[in-house]
Amino acid sequence: MENKQVEIKIADNFPGGEYANAMQIMHNKEEFIMNFLNITAPSGRVCAKVITTPGHLKRIIKALQDNIEKYENTFGEIKESDSPDKTIGFTDKKDS
DSSP states (O other), rough: OOOOOOOOOOOOOOOOOOOOEEEEEOOOOOOOOEEEEEEETEEEEEEEEEOOHHHHHHHHHHHHHHHHHHHHHOOOOOOOOOOOSSSSOOOOOGGG
């Protein structure tokens, strides 16, 4: 099988990266939905939403695990952050 190179383009108006300090995950049989959140008291916002298939999510997890291992080999063990001490709720934008 021939290894073809894929060209990926980024739109000129693509905004910079978003900071996320929390994530909500939901799933059904066909897809996983990940809402990345930026929470700064007293409120927060969804800064990104990623929807992918279960098979692609497994590949994403493997890539993340590989990169965490490489990071820790270079910089030392990563200490896991504490979980939030309160429930995070969602409101409909039109209600706020």
